[in-house]
Amino acid sequence: MTKKARLIYNPVSGHEQMLSNVAGILNILEQAGFEASAYQTTPEPLSAQKEATRCAKEGFDLIVGAGGDGTISEVVNGVAPLDNRPKLAVIPAGTTNDFARALKIPRDDLVEAAKVILKGKTRKMDIGLAGNKYFMNIAASGSMTELTYGVPSEMKSILGYSAYLLKGAEMLPRISSHKMRLTYDEGVYEGELSMFLLGMTNSIGGFEQIMPDAELSDGLFQLIVVKTANPVDVLRLMAMALNGKHVNEPKIIYTKTRSLKVEVLDETEGKIPVNLDGEIGGYLPIEFTNLQQHIEFYVG
DSSP states (O other), rough: OOOOEEEETTTOOOOTTGGGGGHHHHHHHHTTTTEEEEEEESSTTTTTHHHHHHHHHOOOOEEEEEESSHHHHHHHHHTTTTSSEEEEEEOOOOSSSSHHHHHHHSSHHHHHTTHHHTTTOOEEEEEEEEEEEEESSSEETTTGGGGTOOOOHHHHHHHHHHHHHHHHHHGGOOOEEEEEEEEEEEEEEEESSEEEEESSSSSSSSSSSSTTTTOOSSSOEEEEOOOOOHHHHHHHHEEEHHHTTOOOOOTEEEEESSEEEEOOOTTTOOOOOOTTEEEEEESEEEEEEEEEEEEEOOOO
């Protein structure tokens, strides 16, 4: 019986480069032995997610998500809740493409990225669950969260990690702390913090030293808690983190955990959003769970 593959692509990702590459990617899928078809996402909310769910329920063997991390996240959310989950593949057509970087997929040529499927190498990847939403790369909350997704790609291309320091300096006047209780595998932290990060991979904003011990299939999140909102300390910690020198810093908690429960202790706080893979994915309080080896991806 012929295997079926569906390409779900965002036509406006990465300066609309997908539009001229759809035929080439479908050709690669046919070479890999799939009966291939394509779906172009629409401006309708959760367009990619709904199509991924439909294809999974119809018995497609492979779903290929093509776009930025937001499109890939939608595809993951369309598949992750189901009992029967097809294999997934990633075509990085966005700006940062953190998840593709972690999977060692070529990021400068869309057809070359598709050729990863021809090699047939797959890996079962951990997926994060936050409330009722799923994420594949990062969850974050706190006043410094914008730093993980708010740096323009052009700025990163020109300045490298200095772009993050400049963005951090811009944000310094707005940094504040929140009093929270974080319950994780190794204990409880109760006190002030300016940000926490939960990482599934080692790539955040294109940098691979912020969570240097990340494994893709061990069932463990990387947890970073920044316990200070002092602008001078924060800027110093940012510089350390981008070079991987922050892991033993007293004003940072860096550990691994299978789950995390986050509660806000100050009743006067307004709604504090949670960022999942670069998008608002809910509000505190929230519980995070690592779903070990939940989805099988083609990897480079």
